[in-house]
Amino acid sequence: xxxxxxxxxxxxxxxxxxxxxxxxxxxxxxxxxxxxxxxxxxxxxxxxxxxxxxxxxxxxxxxxxxxxxxxxxxxxxxxxxxxxxxxxxxxxxxxxxxxxxxxxxxxxxxxxxxxxxxxxxxxxxxxxxxxxxxxxxxxxxxxxxxxxxxxxxxxxxxxxxxxxxxxxxxxxxxxxxxxxxxxxxxxxxxxxxxxxxxxxxxxxxxxxxxxxxxxxxxxxxxxxxxxxxxxxxxxxxxxxxxxxxxxxxxxxxxxxxxxxxxxxxxxxxxxxxxxxxxxxxxxxxxxxxxxxxxxxxxxxxxxxxxxxxxxxxxxxxxxxxxxxxxxxxx
Numbered sequence: 001x002x003x004x005x006x007x008x009x010x011x012x013x014x015x016x017x018x019x020x021x022x023x024x025x026x027x028x029x030x031x032x033x034x035x036x037x038x039x040x041x042x043x044x045x046x047x048x049x050x051x052x053x054x055x056x057x058x059x060x061x062x063x064x065x066x067x068x069x070x071x072x073x074x075x076x077x078x079x080x081x082x083x084x085x086x087x088x089x090x091x092x093x094x095x096x097x098x099x100x101x102x103x104x105x106x107x108x109x110x111x112x113x114x115x116x117x118x119x120x121x122x123x124x125x126x127x128x129x130x131x132x133x134x135x136x137x138x139x140x141x142x143x144x145x146x147x148x149x150x151x152x153x154x155x156x157x158x159x160x161x162x163x164x165x166x167x168x169x170x171x172x173x174x175x176x177x178x179x180x181x182x183x184x185x186x187x188x189x190x191x192x193x194x195x196x197x198x199x200x201x202x203x204x205x206x207x208x209x210x211x212x213x214x215x216x217x218x219x220x221x222x223x224x225x226x227x228x229x230x231x232x233x234x235x236x237x238x239x240x241x242x243x244x245x246x247x248x249x250x251x252x253x254x255x256x257x258x259x260x261x262x263x264x265x266x267x268x269x270x271x272x273x274x275x276x277x278x279x280x281x282x283x284x285x286x287x288x289x290x291x292x293x294x295x296x297x298x299x300x301x302x303x304x305x306x307x308x309x310x311x312x313x314x315x316x317x318x319x320x321x322x323x324x325x326x327x328x329x330x
Contacts, residue, residue: 181218
């Protein structure tokens with residue numbers, strides 16, 4: 001009986017201890033949220049990305065030194081700013097006349113933070129209440145740029161639902177873009193790659209906008225690409241067609257192996273009643289192999305209906321042997 005009472009007492013003590021610990025933890029959380037919600041004065045550092053429209057110059061430049069300022073912000077933002085692994089940055093678009101040329105240094109400019117204080121306050125208005133700026137000057141490099149026109153490289157990973165496929169070519173607008181940057185950088189670039197577009201189980205025609213993969217120090221114009229693709233539901237069928245030789249000279253015979261080829265073709269479901277392959281045929285033109293008695297040739301498919309979306313030949317080649325007709329010669 002004493003052992004039973006002792007077990008009950010130990011259980012009660014353990015339960016109360018857990019309750020106490022939970023209450024302490026909850027109190028700590030509430031206290032932390034309350035304190036972190038308050039505003040505190042703190043030093044912040046940012047890399048400034050300045051955008052300009054100076055003729056013949058790079059469109060934007062990252063500051064060589066950092067902008068240091070004191071401001072009031074919530075404890076949450078201070079913690080985020082302090083421990084965020086990604087370098088904090090501000091994007092500003094000051095007037096071109098505020099950029100001052102540094103004498104004796106090619107493509108080098110500076111901005112006085114007193115001239116752009118309003119821009120800084122506006123860019124940080126949702127996070128900070130700026131008290132004063134510790135950095136008085138920001139330095140930038142805006143190198144001269146040249147232009148180069150390159151083709152677009154559309155990156156995609158598109159899969160279709162069963163019995164659906166692409167109809168026609170993928171349409172892109174534009175097909176070429178202009179890239180601006182230093183000559184040494186543009187010499188290494190031969191295409192403008194888009195961000196990867198991923199679509200799964202596509203069953204309807206698609207269209208959209210793709211952005212280009214950014215290249216450091218290079219500006220792309222235009223910045224976006226329009227794409228579109230027609231998608232059709234298809235029916236797949238097979239047919240065996242004989243292979244024939246045309247333009248074979250008199251006095252010669254030809255042996256084709258195989259003599260028939262299987263064609264697997266796909267066509268839109270909407271054309272299943274009207275599609276006909278009665279006039280479709282396979283041939284090999286002797287003129288393409290003239291002078292060769294034994295060779296492997298890919299047959300030509302003619303009169304294929306325009307409605308056919310895709311087709312495959314199996315096998316895709318024919319063993320062709322041409323030799324004199326001894327019976328005729330004798």
